[in-house]
Each structure stands twice: as C-alpha cells, then as structure tokens.
Amino acid sequence: xxxxWITCLITAGLLLAVAVYAGAQDVxxxxxxxxxxxxxxxxxxxxxxxxxxxxxLVMPGDSLWAxxxxxxxxxxxxxxxxxxxxxxxMEVVAMPPVTHVRASTGSFYVHRLRHSEGDVVFETPVGxxxxxxxxxxxxxxxxxxxxxVTTRWGNATIRTADGLSVRVPSNKQVFIDPGYAPSSPVxxxxxxxxxFDTW
Numbered sequence: 001x002x003x004x005w006i007t008c009l010i011t012a013g014l015l016l017a018v019a020v021y022a023g024a025q026d027v028x029x030x031x032x033x034x035x036x037x038x039x040x041x042x043x044x045x046x047x048x049x050x051x052x053x054x055x056x057l058v059m060p061g062d063s064l065w066a067x068x069x070x071x072x073x074x075x076x077x078x079x080x081x082x083x084x085x086x087x088x089x090m091e092v093v094a095m096p097p098v099t100h101v102r103a104s105t106g107s108f109y110v111h112r113l114r115h116s117e118g119d120v121v122f123e124t125p126v127g128x129x130x131x132x133x134x135x136x137x138x139x140x141x142x143x144x145x146x147x148x149v150t151t152r153w154g155n156a157t158i159r160t161a162d163g164l165s166v167r168v169p170s171n172k173q174v175f176i177d178p179g180y181a182p183s184s185p186v187x188x189x190x191x192x193x194x195x196f197d198t199w
Contacts, residue, residue, distance in 0.1 A: 028095035079115055137156045145178040
C-alpha cells in the first residue's frame with residue numbers, strides 16, 4: 001500500500017527537525033552564567049549592542065562589554081570560566097576545543113577547573129597567554145595595551161609577537177608594555193585585593 005502523502009510530509013518534517021536540532025548541538029558556544037547591571041553583547045553581524053541576559057548564548061565573533069558598575073561571567077564547555085570586571089571589553093574568537101578570546105581593555109579572570117579540557121588562549125595587545133587547566137589567572141589590560149598577568153594558582157605562559165615566552169607560575173606576576181619584553185615573574189601580596197578579586 002502506498003504511504004499517504006500527508007504522512008510522508010510529516011515524516012520529512014520530523015526528520016528535518018531532528019537534523020536541525022542535532023546540528024545545533026554541534027555549534028560551538030558558551031553561555032553568560034552571570035551578569036550584573038550593565039552587561040552588553042554584540043554579535044558578529046549585529047549593528048547595535050544588546051543587553052546581556054543570564055543564559056544567553058555566546059558564539060565565536062561575539063563581543064562582550066561590562067559597562068560601569070557591571071560585571072559578567074561566561075561559562076565555556078570544558079569547565080572554563082571567563083569573568084569581566086566593569087569597564088572591560090573582549091571578543092570571542094573561538095570556542096572549544098580551543099577557547100580563544102581577545103581583550104582590548106579592562107580586567108579579567110580566567111578560571112579553569114582541574115578537569116578542564118582543551119586549550120585556552122587569552123589574547124591582549126602585547127601577546128597571547130596560554131592558561132593551563134587547574135589555574136586561576138587575572139589579566140589586566142590598560143587602554144594603551146600595557147598588560148599585567150597574575151597567576152593566583154596554576155600556570156600561564158605568555159608569548160609575545162616577537163616570539164618571547166615567559167612562564168607565570170602560582171603566586172607570580174608579570175608586566176608587559178607594548179614594544180618591550182615581559183618582566184621577570186615577581187611575587188605579589190595575595191592579601192591586597194580589590195572588589196573584582198573578592199567577587
């Protein structure tokens with residue numbers, strides 16, 4: 001007996017929906033896991049900024065901005081979290097298996113849990129920072145590009161555009177100015193904290 005044409009259409013529609021759903025699951029993305037006050041997001045093809053909402057998807061090409069008094073956290077699959085302090089801006093270049101973000105100005109924390117997977121690259125105007133799993137690293141970027149990398153625990157490695165490489169282990173801090181080599185790692189006082197540290 002020939003199948004009813006309506007049944008065929010319904011079956012085709014269901015198969016298409018399943019395919020679309022399966023494809024959506026393969027899209028690389030993160031989500032905004034916390035946002036307070038003035039958090040903004042702009043997609044690659046968007047002309048205007050939109051108010052960031054908790055659980056909003058974060059895709060490659062998106063830009064994030066935490067305005068005055070704002071604070072934001074992005075959760076990336078693979079147990080990695082990127083936090084933005086107020087007056088901070090970054091662009092998402094890629095999502096796992098390689099998480100790559102590019103910061104233009106502001107203060108950021110990258111927190112990778114012990115079971116965090118893949119690679120994490122945090123790019124600033126003076127170079128790229130590779131952050132290992134089981135690490136918490138703060139990155140401060142001034143408007144002129146000067147960058148401070150502070151490893152509270154774990155390990156990070158700075159690679160400059162000139163090919164220089166400096167490892168920043170636990171409890172150490174490195175300073176980099178545009179056009180200059182990174183400083184040697186120095187200790188810092190963990191008891192001196194600002195509001196972003198305590199958050």
